[in-house]
Amino acid sequence: MDLMILSPIGAAVALIYAYYLANKVTKQPEGTEQMAKISASIRLGADAYLKREYTSVVKFFLLVFVVLLALSVAGFMDIFIPISFLTGGFFSGLAGFFGMKIATSANARTAWAAKKSLNDGLRLAFSAGSVMGFVVVGLGLLDVSLWYYFLQYWFRALPEAERITKIASLMLTFGMGASFMALFARVGGGIFTKAADVGADLVGKVEAGIPEDDPRNPAVIADNVGDNVGDVAGMGADLYESYMGARVSASALGVAAGLGVGGFVLPMALAGLGVLAAFVGTFFVRTEEGADQKKLLGSLRKGTYTAGILVAVGAYFLCNLVLGAGHTGIYVAILSGLIAGIAIGYFTEYYTDSSYKPTQALSATSETGSATIIIGGLALGMKSTAIPVLIVGISVLISYYAAGGSSSFAMGLYGVGISAVGMLSTLAITLATDAYGPVADNAGGIAEMAGLGEEVRERTDALDSLGNTTAATGKGFAIGSAALTALALIISFVDQVNLIDPTALNLSVTNPPVLIGLFVGGMLPFLFSAMTMEAVGRAAQSIVVEVRRQFKTIPGLMEGTADPDYKSCVDLCTKSAQKEMILPALLGVVSPVLVGLVLGVNGVAGMLASSTVSGFVLACMMSNAGGAWDNAKKYIEAGNHGGKGSECHKAAVVGDTVGDPFKDTSGPSINILIKLLSVVAIVFAPVILAFSLIK
């Protein structure tokens, strides 16, 4: 039975549902005139940012396109690779565009809905998040489905086995466009959002002594824009990339394992099934008035868990239908990925949420000042890497052996690949709960700026606070899925090389090119993080200067009789983000090629393995330390250790500020880096094989 059809069906359901939800959201009232005005400013800023980003990204895409085209003319790659590079980038960009559109439309509406009831607020924000979630998976499925059917038709003259091998190996390279787009979105957005946030806080809260989200702060709109470009568009692009990479690499591994069309189709059909499950899951998300944080979280969880259970049940039949009986092992691999994703999310929450011991203990270290809370946060972050590593390790082990690794290496690796798809199968709803966060955050900001009153602010605060938890969980999930996806991609890279020249491979960890590759790969995420952190520092500095200038030169600003120039701050952030994202992006693109040309394919394999490991660990550490500092500060603000304004609070603010680029710029950007390195290596494998210094 050709269940590939589940992929376009999933795409259709996702996109139609997203369209329906988007319509529903935009039909809601935007509230008072002031709210509409604020929301329009945020929208304007976000649009301006996106336009500018896409303009500069298009240039970059064309440049790479020309290089790929030249290489393809020279016979180093198929002509479809440069073309798919463009379509991948296009669809990924489109997903970001729609996601941001809906998020910036929903913020004021959420605040206004929260005026009615908590449930209305939650439903609206979650609907907006769902639009993002379903658009991402819908476009992801569409891209792959279109190419699959087109290539099936194009290569119809080839015998089936040869045809599917050809298609699998081609489509494996199709993730590169999405990866490029994701890198720019994540790094640029990450720099934008933290530059605005840090800049606004340093001058507004610290120097001028006005509260957060105060409309007199010239950087306040930029801060809100930042939530959207960083957390919505950036996160969406990140997971779009994982979603693409996991499926195409699992499919390629399935073909390599000798499972033929069935091996190719299963990951794609599984993704389609996941969309249907997520679709059902969204209907389980609702709450009642007066629900506390735990209850709110429970209502979001109900949706995610429902989707997970549906996939867990459906995947069993899917495996049998697609591969025929006797592939329970593959099913176990899918399950292990699904469970690993949930488990990593849970432990992320444990380490970063103030209702658990680690973050409470961290906030206690503020008693002896900012140095000890910094040391405490770094130690917490480092410690928190152990469990995710074990989860990934166990999941890989189970997938490999369950899928039959002890008798067939290739089958085992297919198990590892498909477990990544299992983890990402319910992405639509996972991403919905994640993208919900920034919408709620923005809604809170707008409620504050528009003076909506205590009760509404309380409700948006509850929604926002929940958003912080889902953001942390979502980050853990994003890192975990990036690591599994990167693993699948690395294995696929080796398979690709094996297809071209099996004699080139000597992947032993004691082979010096591999060893040196390991060293270089282990260092890359560190260098990359340093670059992005310094970029945030420089960009924030320019915002500080601008906000100070406006406070000084605009008469009546502090008294509230004159408006600040929001646009100039948005422009500054946009410019800085565009400028600063180039160098880290280049590092991701150039490293595999350069390492390959010197150390050969074995060196590249070492580099990929090591950068995935070190990137995974570093990203966990940075995200969790950042999340814990943030929540430790909130915990103190809630009245512990002296509360707001105390010495402890001051120390916690230092921790939170250090954590900002950790958790929102460098940490999540590493996810992209590790996948991009692998994808670039896959695409350039023939070039590396031909020209490398060390064979």
Added chain:
Amino acid sequence: MDLMILSPIGAAVALIYAYYLANKVTKQPEGTEQMAKISASIRLGADAYLKREYTSVVKFFLLVFVVLLALSVAGFMDIFIPISFLTGGFFSGLAGFFGMKIATSANARTAWAAKKSLNDGLRLAFSAGSVMGFVVVGLGLLDVSLWYYFLQYWFRALPEAERITKIASLMLTFGMGASFMALFARVGGGIFTKAADVGADLVGKVEAGIPEDDPRNPAVIADNVGDNVGDVAGMGADLYESYMGARVSASALGVAAGLGVGGFVLPMALAGLGVLAAFVGTFFVRTEEGADQKKLLGSLRKGTYTAGILVAVGAYFLCNLVLGAGHTGIYVAILSGLIAGIAIGYFTEYYTDSSYKPTQALSATSETGSATIIIGGLALGMKSTAIPVLIVGISVLISYYAAGGSSSFAMGLYGVGISAVGMLSTLAITLATDAYGPVADNAGGIAEMAGLGEEVRERTDALDSLGNTTAATGKGFAIGSAALTALALIISFVDQVNLIDPTALNLSVTNPPVLIGLFVGGMLPFLFSAMTMEAVGRAAQSIVVEVRRQFKTIPGLMEGTADPDYKSCVDLCTKSAQKEMILPALLGVVSPVLVGLVLGVNGVAGMLASSTVSGFVLACMMSNAGGAWDNAKKYIEAGNHGGKGSECHKAAVVGDTVGDPFKDTSGPSINILIKLLSVVAIVFAPVILAFSLIK
């Protein structure tokens, strides 16, 4: 020509010279009565610490000895392994004991000599450092020489080729005793020194407002003791271990490469040659009155460089004499290691010394507060990992190919092994310039406490400041040599497994046990660092409480009419260090065995490779960030960015405090961890092969 004799000759020269220098040092006057009293307190504290440490370490050694004995009776290892485990630990402990004895005898004498002239102070402190340096290499050479000749005799019935193979594979395991000892010395000492330092500063400088090294501070003696137990004994044990590990693994690789006795002897003879070169080098260290920091550094460098050049020349002839003509490639490998060590030291200085741009730029980030200087320091540390990684990579590449790796894998690996020995060949003098630092630091403290006057204090400050630079360089060298040694040990581990069961090996980075091993190994240094940082935090907290108690309950203390109870702080630090070092130590010992029992030898190989990479990068980052923060603070204290007491200075103090456990506890302890993991894996290889879950 049997040049193995260079090894005992080197041992004799080193030990005799050390004895001569020690005698010379202790003949110098200790200064005023007060100085003698202070010095005696420090000595007493250090002795008490050592006694306690050795007592608890002995128990641990006996425990492991029994386990090894049982395994040897059960046929899993040779009976010489448990015995050599004890001798290795004994010699390493002895080196630490002598080093600390001389350092604590020389501190007051250095201060008194500095009263005469800067040159006298430098010569005396350097002589004390030299005792440490020569004792470490002397005992290291002695241990190996005794075993070598004994085993030659013991196995005299075997034919030569078989005999040397047996000896090489046996002696490879002999590093474990030294590794164990080193771990305890480094971790315990690191916790002691930073607990005392942070505790003394937090209450003394920050709360009570008394200057550093003020005799009224009850923790001041503990702080001075800490310099000795952490920086002298810890650093010595660290490098003793590298020195052992590099030689025995290179020798084993030489035999594995089919070079027979010559391949075994060359690393040992090279080490002997290095001692002679270092001996000559020490005579080039002298300075004149009024020399500035640059000149002082130059005079220390003159000694190191002279030794380096002598080895570079001598090694050429040595290669020809030991291996016969036509082994220029091996010579190139030695050179590449020698140069890599110097280069890493240089770049460490570049990133951490305030006369260069990075640290100056870091101190400028203090203008916007402590959060930005923390971010800046972390970014600096992360960025600073790139060049050391490239240096190690290039050095490995050169050694491997120069030694003939392209035609013989085993010869290439021998090249990698011997380059580590090349790097460490001049260890005696490198370590002398390193151990000189804490002596000068202590001398400064004593000069302050004893009120020796402005001029003397200026001279000891100059010596101390130089000590900070050599400490940073020394740390870079220690990390670099640990990484190369660990690499050689990993390769030897694989060789050992290969000897027992070649079919067990599948070291491809895509083999799931290897992959998972990579993940676990990449995480271990992070977990280990978290443990040690938290240990420092807890230990410092107990000191804070005690110092506060004494300030409150001892009448007349603040007025200077009553003495504080120094001993109680020393006791507290000792107890905390002993307690807190257990868990991190266990992590290092248990991990390879546990990972091995689950994932098998391939998983262990992956874990070793990855922990070496991630440990190297993390240690570089932590040491360099810590060093840069320290010097940024000093740069501000020298009058930049507002000088002492300014807001910038306060921010810089936060950075420095965070940097303390980074650079003096966690960072350097990682060096030991990565070597210990490999050594334990080597010793337990037969057990792992027999019992692992996954084969």
